[in-house]
Amino acid sequence: MTPEIDLLVNPRSGRGRAAVTAVRLKERLREAGADVRVLVGHSAADSRRLARLSAADRPHALVAVGGDGLVHQAVQGVVGTGVPLAVIPAGTGNDIARAFGRPGRSTRDTAAAILAGRTRATDAVRLRLDDGAERYFLSVLACGFDARVNERVNGFRFGVGRAGYVVGLLSELRSFTPTDFTVDVDGRRIEEPGMLVAVGNTSAYGGGMHICPDAVPDDGLLDVVFLRAAPLSRFVRLFPLVFSGGHTGLEQVVVERGRSVAIRGEAGAVYADGERIGPPPLVCDVVSGAVEMLDLTS
Structure with missing residues (x-):
């Protein structure tokens, strides 16, 4: 055949x-x-x-x-x-x-x-918006500071990747203010001002920034990283740690894991897989084994 x-x-x-x-x-x-x-x-x-x-x-x-x-x-x-x-x-x-x-x-x-x-069954994440729209994503959902950086990067005339993301980050710092977030992870609530929320099925976004370094795409769970509000001067010093994943041990960072994540807050548009989606409120649910990925490594 x-x-x-x-x-x-x-x-x-x-x-x-x-x-x-x-x-x-x-x-x-x-x-x-x-x-x-x-x-x-x-x-x-x-x-x-x-x-x-x-x-x-x-x-x-x-x-x-x-x-x-x-x-x-x-x-x-x-x-x-x-x-x-x-x-x-x-x-x-x-x-x-x-x-x-x-x-x-x-x-x-x-x-x-x-x-x-040769295939590998991997999880996908079903994203439900407040208007009833649904999308799926494979990697990371960004909400807050990182999503606003994405907004800027998407307006650049030239290439992005890691260097473009850093330029967008520095530009966004001039006007950014924390968001009052409510984040529920399998019923466990985070409710306080924050810089960003990331929901990861895989570990990285922005051209190799490991925001959810321990995320595994076939474990049936989502990794949630919440960065508490911080003075911009401190945030600038801490944010580069996302390139190595070293930020998750900081006291300003809350890490949760679960199957369902609900996010509320006036944070502007969210991005998933680097694509603009829409504003919160939203719900992310893991769908185990929803995509068969071809193994191209051998």
Whole structure:
């Protein structure tokens, strides 16, 4: 039986790197005998639509070639369907690709791993907003300071990743004030002013910032990191610790773990997988084994 592979591509990712990667991967997959269909999303909504159409056709795999934002749209299509998802990093942050293992060195090896079809069931997070809208995410939800930094970074004309995030961080510090948060984790409540709340299914965001360093994407639990209000001068000294994950032992940081997380507070828009979602209140629920991730590491 001829394997059918769908490549979902954001041609703008990585300043065009995704388009080049997709062409090379398509050639290698076809050389190996696969029937390959290339799906080009011209917007986030278009990519999400294409991912859902692909999953409905039940291909052997949906392969997302781009950054975390494209993977986020692909997840909306495959979640709960059993259609395997592969991630080919061709964006700027690529935190999801790092969490699930980067593909082999050569395009030929990557094509072979896709066709081998080895999968790993991973959790997804169902995000419910106050208006009834639902989305799923794979990595980290950011609410508060880090989400506002994302707002700034998304307005930059040039590349982001870690360096762009730091520039956005320094810009946001000029006007940021703490938020009065109410966070419930499986019924345990945090209610006080805070700088940010992060809900992690995986450990990192922002191009390798380990905000939830102990998060494991297949343990059926969410890691919650809450940073209490602090003077900006102290916050500036502490925040760089997120690059190594060393912040979780500080007295200003509360770490919880649970299956359901509810967040309230006038914190502005939240981001999940680096994508703008909407404002609190919101609820995050882990959905165990909801996505079959293709193992591309061997």
